[in-house]
Amino acid sequence: MIRAGAAIVDITPPAGLLLSGFAARSEPATGAHDPLTVRAVAVNDTALVVADVIGLHGEMSARIRAACNLPQDNVLIAALHNHGGPVSMAGRLSLASDPAYLARLEAACVEAINQAVANQRPATLAAGLGTDPDVARNRRHAGGTVDRAVPVIRIRAEDGTMIAVVTSYACHPVVLGADNRLWTADYPHFVRRDIEATYPGAVALFLTGCTGDANTGHSAHASVSLAANPDRTYEAAERIGGRIAQAALAAPEAPLGTRIAAGNAEVVLRQVRRETAPPKTLAAEWRSEMAGAAPARAALLGHWIDWAENIAPQTLVPIAERVTVLDWGGLPIVGLPGEIFAETALHIRAQLPAESPAIIADFAEDNPGYISPASEFPLGGYEVDEAHRYYGQPAGFAAGSAEALADAAIAQLASQGLTK
Numbered sequence: 001m002i003r004a005g006a007a008i009v010d011i012t013p014p015a016g017l018l019l020s021g022f023a024a025r026s027e028p029a030t031g032a033h034d035p036l037t038v039r040a041v042a043v044n045d046t047a048l049v050v051a052d053v054i055g056l057h058g059e060m061s062a063r064i065r066a067a068c069n070l071p072q073d074n075v076l077i078a079a080l081h082n083h084g085g086p087v088s089m090a091g092r093l094s095l096a097s098d099p100a101y102l103a104r105l106e107a108a109c110v111e112a113i114n115q116a117v118a119n120q121r122p123a124t125l126a127a128g129l130g131t132d133p134d135v136a137r138n139r140r141h142a143g144g145t146v147d148r149a150v151p152v153i154r155i156r157a158e159d160g161t162m163i164a165v166v167t168s169y170a171c172h173p174v175v176l177g178a179d180n181r182l183w184t185a186d187y188p189h190f191v192r193r194d195i196e197a198t199y200p201g202a203v204a205l206f207l208t209g210c211t212g213d214a215n216t217g218h219s220a221h222a223s224v225s226l227a228a229n230p231d232r233t234y235e236a237a238e239r240i241g242g243r244i245a246q247a248a249l250a251a252p253e254a255p256l257g258t259r260i261a262a263g264n265a266e267v268v269l270r271q272v273r274r275e276t277a278p279p280k281t282l283a284a285e286w287r288s289e290m291a292g293a294a295p296a297r298a299a300l301l302g303h304w305i306d307w308a309e310n311i312a313p314q315t316l317v318p319i320a321e322r323v324t325v326l327d328w329g330g331l332p333i334v335g336l337p338g339e340i341f342a343e344t345a346l347h348i349r350a351q352l353p354a355e356s357p358a359i360i361a362d363f364a365e366d367n368p369g370y371i372s373p374a375s376e377f378p379l380g381g382y383e384v385d386e387a388h389r390y391y392g393q394p395a396g397f398a399a400g401s402a403e404a405l406a407d408a409a410i411a412q413l414a415s416q417g418l419t420k
Contacts, residue, residue, distance in 0.1 A: 004163055005042050005121065007112045009112040010036070010037055010108075013098075013101055017029055019181065024178045024224050024296035029086070031183070033182040034189045037052050038105075043125070044260040048207075049064075050205055051079055053082070055366075056079050058321070063106060067110045068110050068114055078208070080173060080208055081362075082173040083176065092367070125257075125328055125331070127153045127253060127331045130152055131247050132149075132150065136171035137215065139215050140213045145346065146214045147345045149358075150169055150247045153165070153328065163202060163203070164205060166204075167205075171240075172216075175233075176232055177225070179226050190240075190241025190242055192245075207361040210336070210341060210360060212362070213376075220387075224296050224297060255329075256331050258329060260327065261327040263324070265408040267323060267408045268321075269318065269404065269405075274385055279308040282312075290305070321368070321405065331359075334412075336364055339363070339369065341373050345360045348413075351420065352418065352419060369387055369393055369396070371405065377399045
């Protein structure tokens with residue numbers, strides 16, 4: 001048998017800190033709807049960790065891996081990417097971070113890993129695929145590609161007690177809009193709540209799948225508004241989370257093996273400027289527009305002006321990103337950095353045996369912004385042409401970057417004997 005343990009550490013901030021995720025929202029949080037957490041599952045000398053924040057900076061992730069009680073190359077750290085959490089990455093997403101909270105977040109990730117290791121006991125792994133809950137929609141193309149997989153890992157102790165349930169689904173955690181000012185893990189909170197209610201004492205861990213172009217059906221620009229939307233409420237989040245939880249709970253399962261391993265690769269990505277006018281010209285145009293803009297649009301333009309004046313002139317330098325693959329008994333868990341599209345995830349899935357309940361997650365180790373597939377570059381849009389401004393990057397990633405990450409993941413999968 002293998003050994004497995006799980007842990008949860010609370011990271012709910014106090015009211016008064018800024019929320020991260022929507023450029024239109026500039027007011028601080030007024031309280032909490034549900035607790036924010038770091039959740040970790042440790043299997044032998046590997047660990048899977050998810051923090052309820054919009055993203056982790058790669059430098060923080062590296063420090064966490066170095067400080068925990070496991071080999072640093074055996075730990076996969078991901079962010080949930082909820083837009084109802086605090087600023088969690090220094091210098092990104094256009095809002096000032098709170099150094100004390102960043103220190104608390106980093107320490108909580110280390111604590112969760114170490115607690116999960118300390119809680120380990122003999123265990124077995126089983127996995128399967130749940131039925132598509134039909135929640136995610138491609139927000140760039142009506143009827144477009146989404147990753148419909150609901151992989152589920154069940155981890156049981158010798159006596160049959162459930163230690164942890166790990167599941168994943170590829171849909172942006174943005175049911176709640178920019179009008180929300182309560183801390184929340186969004187719909188994943190309800191997924192985890194329902195799973196833990198079914199298995200009292202177990203830890204439910206939810207990994208956000210590749211969601212760069214997937215949410216519940218609104219465009220990215222629809223979030224540049226502070227107006228309430230009847231489709232973006234806590235009731236809607238509960239309904240959506242419940243559907244995903246039902247799919248996960250009903251998933252069949254097959255036993256996994258006992259081989260536990262991990263592999264990593266470093267991929268160097270380039271950035272390329274796509275703006276057609278100099279930053280000074282853009283700043284002047286946006287200042288002119290800002291004078292008569294609605295408050296939400298004006299807030300967005302303010303971020304863009306700051307980008308044009310202070311970030312766009314920076315020299316472009318290659319960025320090294322990390323790809324991690326865990327092998328839990330023959331089940332692959334792939335961690336990719338940034339906001340990855342369904343096309344990339346499905347390309348990786350195509351290299352795996354049919355109906356593999358593999359987990360392919362983004363927001364892992366680092367979240368430097370959208371990393372779009374080459375096929376989307378001719379179409380432009382927020383993810384390709386604009387989002388890097390909000391992410392504090394001088395330019396977007398070059399075409400071919402997503403493909404390079406996928407190739408690295410596939411090479412790691414092949415080296416571990418996990419491809420078909």
